[in-house]
Amino acid sequence: MKKAKLTDVAKRAKVSNSTVSQYINGRFDYMSKETQLRIRAAVKELDYTPNHIARSLKSTKTQTIGVIVRDITGFDTSQTIRGVDDFCKANQYNAFIYNTDFNPETEAQSLAALYQMGVDGIIIAGSGKNTALINEYIEKGMPIVHFQIEYDGLEKNLVLSDYRKAAFEATSYLISLGHSRICFFTQSFTNVKSRYERFLGYKDALTAHAIAFDDALVQYWHRETGFEVSPKALLAEENPPTAMFSQHLAITTELLAYLNQENIAIPTDVSLIGFDDIPMAEFFKVPITVVKQEPYIIGKEAAKVLFEVMKNKGEHAQKLLISCSLTKRASCAPVKALS
Template sequence: MTKIRMIDVANQAKVSKSTVSQYLNGRYSHMSEKTKEKIRMAVEELNYVPNPIARSLKSDKTKTIGVIVRDITGFNTSRVLRGIDDFCKQAGYNVLIYNTDFDEEIEKRSLLALRQMCVDGIIITSTGKNSDLINQYTSSGYPVVQFQLEYQHCQTDIVLSDFKQAARQATEHLIKLGHKRIGFMTQDFESSVSRKERYLGYLEALKAHQIPFEKELLNIWDRKAGFEISPIEQLHVKNPPTAFFTQHLAITVDLLKVLGEYQIEIPQQVSILGFDEIPMVDMFKVPISVIQQNSYQLGVESATLLLNRLDKSSDSMEYKKVVVPCQLVKRSSIRMNEL
């Protein structure tokens, strides 16, 4: 099949190639209606589709951005993507999405591929393992916006939920219901500022209510290995936790599987509060209380930061951080602890 070129449209309409180019770029205020109609009909008859890459070589913009996520099927990630896509559509930008499956090498290849495809900028939720490459991009003036997770040595514009305040609010909610031994289930947080913020919020709430932190209540969860300590073992010690506070949807799901397998009743035997909304939670026998992130707004704010960066005539190295509030959603997975 022969590829239709701009010159073919010009020959069909009997106008110059530059006139066709002006028409395609919307610069036809001084063009006669007859000329516009001839070009429109030629484009339609030849089924001509402009080459965005060729056009970008002249305009220095592809009107396309890249988005790199760790799990495209994630409940919150899908809503972030919707926010990004909706905002970009309104601004006339296209979105290319890359999925990494939490693999740092795939993430690196995605960053390189999108740069080679001349996307105007990148939005990423990173593994934290490609900070040098991301810093190389931003130091050269190439716009990158991170969302969801913050890493200490990765300097970009970033959009985050208010993790510390949300974790403190959740912990205080449990404390006000009489829970003093609250199990804190989290991924390793030493490399991630955002994960540590949740931990600090938890500690702040305990301190504010004069409850000493007990190390045995901290349970580290790994995506492959699962829980460092079995939640069932935690519940069978002399002075067990009366509530578990999980810091990620995947942790909550694994916890519920373990409790279900051992027929642990919620909230009669242990109360549960999770970070992140759970799909179809209203269908659960016991709907789980959660800290709900405003994922759609995270997407909108990420796209806004990136497009604002693109629209600036001079690139400022002063990076911006946007913090989006979370919401505590109270359901029936927490009971009053009267002990």
């Protein structure tokens, strides 16, 4: 069956081509209700589908954006995508989702594909390895907004959690329970401002409570190789940490598995706070205290900022910080209760 054209709809509805075009684009201001009903009926009878590619060539807009994420299966990431998608749907836009699996090459390919498709803008949680490339696309006129994570050289048009404040509050909570030996588990800070902001929040809390900073209590985890120093070895030291503060969901889950394997009890042997909520954490044998971000809000706000940039490309750069909350559960106990 031959696909219906706009001219076929106009002929069936007995109106001009431009009137049908106005109807398709939602411009009803000077169109009678009767005319709208005739066009709607013709569209349905002919099963007419607008040619969005042709429309975009005329209007220079595709009514689409791209979203690039590092791990589409992540709990917070999926909620962020939902926030973006809901905002887009409310504004008659579609979102194309690209997953990179933390691979900078895949990220670069995703950026190129979206640029070639002619999307009107891009929202990205990047790897930090394509800074020059991203800035090239921005120079070419592509509106780009970053979310989740901030890197050196990519400091404009960002929507992030208020990491420093959240880390300060979580650390302060542990201190209020009597902990002064708090192990800070993180990934490398190099080039990653978001991770460093959490570290600064941790240090701020120590300073605010007159606790000396101990560099040995900052421990690193790598996605490929795990912990640089085993948590068991840390707890076996002469002056061991009494609490652990994990900065990433992947670190927290690996830490939980490790402690369980080594029969290290939470919070009897060590208290634990994780950054990012864990799905169904309240049903764990020992529910985990977490810093909870607001990924859905971050997604909606990132989309909102992108739309503002797409509309007014000359406007000044924005940086929005979204507050986190501390969800207190059973994984933290006062020091005096520790054996």
